[in-house]
Amino acid sequence: MIKQLLQASSITAAVLLTIACSNQKSESPTNSAALDAPVFLKLYTLDCGTITVSDLDGFASSGDYAGLKGDxxxxxxxIxxxxxxxxxxxxxxxxxVGIGPQTNGVFTTSMEQTLSTQLSxxxxxTDDIDFIAISHSHFDHTGQVDQFPNSEWLVNDTEFEHMFATDESSLQNAAFATLSTTTxxxxxxxxxxxxVVILASPGHTPxxxxxxxxxxxxxxxxxxxDLYHRTESRESQLVPRFNSDEPQTRVSMVAFESLATKLGARVIIQHEPADIATLPKSPQFLQ
Ligand SMILES: [Zn+2]
Structure with a gap:
């Protein structure tokens, strides 16, 4: 049953799995998450740049961010x-790296160190990295794929098809296309x-x-x-105007919050400086 649930394709399945695990292990004083964790598992947070947004309006279809700026x-x-x-x-x-802030539309991007430098x-x-995976295929999550030519790329078939159907000519996609890939x-x-489980949470991209x-x-x-970009986005369930599917995003948000509650999980919004400030900076790590 557990194996079947692991193969199911939604966060809802992960919630069910958590319930199944906790039921099976109900006589143990240790919580199910700790039992699932190997003794050696480390999470390092790496700096992949800063994005200053001159107008955050695109980040909420409700209009909540109209006229606001933010980093x-x-x-x-x-991992x-x-x-x-x-x-x-x-x-x-x-x-x-090394060229200073670059502005393109509402985004000004900058970065001080590459992933290669931080891993070094x-x-x-970088050749020692076994697996790479992206939350989704936007530019701020794919930029350094060229640093990992010998890693195995894990990607769900929906995002894979989306990437190569919509933007075959991008530099990033050209680099992804050469990788050993598991869909x-x-x-x-x-x-x-x-x-360590990658969970489908569609809507920001397919x-x-x-x-x-x-x-x-x-x-x-x-x-x-990028299910959420900011603390307020999670609190008020704000959906960016540029998401591929707003209703699907809302379904994913409900499933995510249900899972977070079931697990008692710490949630890190990857673009939220206040959340990142709570994490140890590499070479420090969480374990
Ligand atoms: Zn992003």
Whole structure:
């Protein structure tokens, strides 16, 4: 039953799985998330740039952000597991480093260090990274794919088809097209033990995903991708005007909140500076 649920394709399945696990383990004094976590699991937060937005109006179809400016953090993550290393999200393009802030429309982007440099500081070569995965295919989550030519790309079939159907000519897509690629339907239990699970959470893009990590000491943690961009977005369930599907996004938000409650998970909004400030900066890590 658990295996069947793992193969199902929605956060709802993850909620059911959590219930199933907690039922099975109800006699244990330890919570189910801790039981699911391997002894060695580390989460490093990596700096993948900053995005200053001169007009946030596009980030809420309700109009709540009209006339507001704001800074978005841009973060990537290294997850170290006994069976391999995963990079979650690939940030802004490496070419930004050293050239100062660059403005394109309402976005001004800047970045101080590449992922390669930050991994090197941890004595990790980019070739040593086993898996890469992106929450979705927007420019601020795909920029440094060219740094990982020998990693295996894990991607759900919906986002894969979306990427190559809509923008075949982009530099990022050209780099993705050369990678060893594993496509899957719905969710992906990366290491097969429930400790790191990519969960389909569509609506921002057709195959947008979030990441669930069950850390052995810190407990369950959810990385939102761009399901939410800011604290207010989560509090008021605001949906960007540029999402691929607003009703689908709202369904994903409900499922995400249900899962977060069931797990008692710490939620990190990847673009929210206040959330990122609560995480240790690499080379420090959560475990
Ligand atoms: Zn983003």
């Amino acid at each position: 978005l953090a841009n973060t990537c993550y290294l 170290r597991h006994p069976q391999g290393d995963l990079i979650w999200d690939l940030g802004l393009a490496a070419a930004l 500081d941890l004595d990790i070569a 899957y339907s719905g969710d992906k239990d990366v290491f097969g033990d429930g400790s 195959g947008h995903s979030v990441l669930q990590i069950n850390l052995p000491q810190s407990g369950p943690l959810l990385l939102t991708g």
